[in-house]
Amino acid sequence: MKNEKTEILKDWRLHAVVLVLVAATEAIGQISFKVGAGVILLLPMLYAFFLGLGLYFTPLIKEKQAKNAEPLIVLGVTLLIAKIGVTIGPQIEAIIAAGPSLLLQELGNLGTILFALPVAIFLGFKREAIGMTHSIGREPNVGLIMNKYGFDSPEGRGVMAIYIFGTVFGAAFLGLISGFLATITPLHPLSFAMASGVGSGSMMAAASGSLVAAFPEMEAQIVAFAGASNLLSLSTGLYASIFIGLPLTEKLYSIMMKRKEKKASDKGGISMLKNITEWFLILAIFGLSALIGNWVGYEILPSAAIPGMLVLIVISVLGLILEKVLPGNIPSVGYIGIIGIIVSIPGVPGSEYVVEWTTQVNILALATPILAYAGISIGKNWADFSKLGWRSIIVAVFVFFGTFIGSAVIAEIILRMQGII
DSSP states (O other), rough: OHHHHHHHHOHHHHHHHHHHHHHHHHOOOOOEETTTTTEEEEOOHHHHHHHHHTTTSSSTTOHHHHHHHHHHHHHHHHHHHHHHHHHHHHHHHHHTTTTTHHHHHGGGGGHHHHHHHHHHHHOOOOOOHHHHHOOOOOHHHHHHHHHHHTSSSSHHHHHHHHHIIIIIHHHHHHHHHHHHHHHHHHSSSSHHHHHHHHOHHHHHHHHHHHHHHHOOGGGGHHHHHHHHHHHHHHHHHHIIIIIHHHHHHHHHHHHHHHHHHHHHHHHHHOOOOHHHHHHHHHHHHHHHHHHHHHHHHHHHOOOHHHHHHHHHHHHHHHHHHHHHSSSSSOOOHHHHHHHHHHHHHHHTTTTTHHHHHHHTTTTTHHHHHHHHHHHHHHGGHHHHHHSHHHHHHHHHHHHEEEEEEEHHHHHHHHHHHOOOO
């Protein structure tokens, strides 16, 4: 671990490339164009992702840079979660009022199964369809499938197909459809904000970022609802899959396959101090790129944003420390989100300064370097992805669309029942 972190800190080429990508893409800014009655928004974070991916296939980026970029994605997401936490704090009363909606919208993930499973079976997948369609296929769900069926099982191959698609295209896909659906459908933007919390920081950032761009007057609410939903998905999503999603997928698969077969028969060890120092340094490098993007894209001088960035870094490091020293299996992002919420709740000593300072750091400016590093990292896995058949890409599109629209519909129903929208 020591050597890995040292290599990351010394990889000046990687950090310089990301810094240039962030500055260039933020300078371009967002581009929007109408498609029918809706609007598709192209954001700097999406340009950064695809440019980073493209650079992997040039002499400028090598496998070393792609490997070093992976941990930076994870650490960058901690700053994003910290920002979300301090955004949730001032909105805590509204979040509590929406509590039932946040809990029940997790059931919207069943839309994944209902949308995608019939498509997978129609396209000829067998048991792979179970791994593909039981969830949106992030890390906890990959672990669930591997544990239950094994890595070399059809289910294992299925979940990995969705995982790779999500890693490569998930953020871009949700970033594109969120703003479009929110502007073309009668569903409320807050319903889509809650649907953005799929348990992935980058996907949540892309989806909620598009919503913020489409409805800038609702930025605080969108970020708060999306962040709270994402934190809840991280903690409850796996259990929803264990007790509801996977059994339901198995049952529906059995029913659909019986019908299909019937029709077919008719036809035929580092010290903590060292860790803390390295976390601060790596997050400072990441923060520098975010500050430049914050300046170029949102005209906030680094001198004004530095206090807020330092607050986010401290919150992130505290969460990383708690993960190491406290018993249990709570991930660092869980602690980071909670700390961010607590220190920004009105009435908590110093909360007014935390909110004032962190407001100077735009959430989209944090998302752009995350996706720049992600694009570079994914380059080394492109060969694996390219071997997947076109059928799995179609299924993946239905998986992601089903999860997003299903969660939004559930959220819309409950929010309206509560009179919040």
